[in-house]
Amino acid sequence: MSETYKRKTVAIIVVGMAGSGKTSFIQRFNSASHAKKMRTYILNIDPATTKIPYVPNIDIRDTVNFKKVMKDYRLGPNGAILTAANLFATRFDQVISLCERRRNEIDFIVVDTPGQIEIFTWSASGTIITEAIASRFETFLFYILDTSRSNNNPQVFVSNILQAISVLYKSRVRLILLLNKVDITNSKQIRTWLSDFEKFQAAFDKVSNSASELGRSIGLVVEEFHAKLSLIDISCLTGEGFEDVFHFLTK
Numbered sequence: 401m402s403e404t405y406k407r408k409t410v411a412i413i414v415v416g417m418a419g420s421g422k423t424s425f426i427q428r429f430n431s432a433s434h435a436k437k438m439r440t441y442i443l444n445i446d447p448a449t450t451k452i453p454y455v456p457n458i459d460i461r462d463t464v465n466f467k468k469v470m471k472d473y474r475l476g477p478n479g480a481i482l483t484a485a486n487l488f489a490t491r492f493d494q495v496i497s498l499c500e501r502r503r504n505e506i507d508f509i510v511v512d513t514p515g516q517i518e519i520f521t522w523s524a525s526g527t528i529i530t531e532a533i534a535s536r537f538e539t540f541l542f543y544i545l546d547t548s549r550s551n552n553n554p555q556v557f558v559s560n561i562l563q564a565i566s567v568l569y570k571s572r573v574r575l576i577l578l579l580n581k582v583d584i585t586n587s588k589q590i591r592t593w594l595s596d597f598e599k600f601q602a603a604f605d606k607v608s609n610s611a612s613e614l615g616r617s618i619g620l621v622v623e624e625f626h627a628k629l630s631l632i633d634i635s636c637l638t639g640e641g642f643e644d645v646f647h648f649l650t651k
Contacts, residue, residue: 416544424636489525
């Protein structure tokens, strides 16, 4: 680790809709941190993933067999993911102990969560894991938003932002909105909707005239949310914006 880098270990819990780029973010972040001679400790808590482009330091799949959980409990995929996460959470004190023993050796603890965001954010296991990490380390929630899907699409934008708001208020951990895939499209429209209530209202009304009052209510919530939010443009494909991510974490 760099002699000038004295910051205490920071934990990052990565969440977002399926396909937003959570795992790609972790792969890029891990590579970039190594290039900076910073050390990252990765926790994979997605029991159903088959291939991940990094080597996790702690992997739920080493503890809980997803397919066996499906068979033993006669569950579908989502139920099995939830049950596997709950089983893992009962042993999470051991994970915290391992992380604490390495506190002086690592700069970042990064947590890769299941693709189905609600399984982590609205489950008992998600709450246990988040609270356990936040009680020991300075912790941030990184919400990955797919700009290519949300840009110029108020309905997708609203779905993402309401999900992010619910995560923020349920976890009470500082949330950072990472606007991913800016190599495909810029984030100008999304930033405008977040900061300008009237422009968001006009865009929402165009796609849902019958829900104008709902749009107005959502717009007010989004405006308040924006005031508490940090936004960073990134591209997990090209690496754009990752210097800003590290600057944010180490300032």
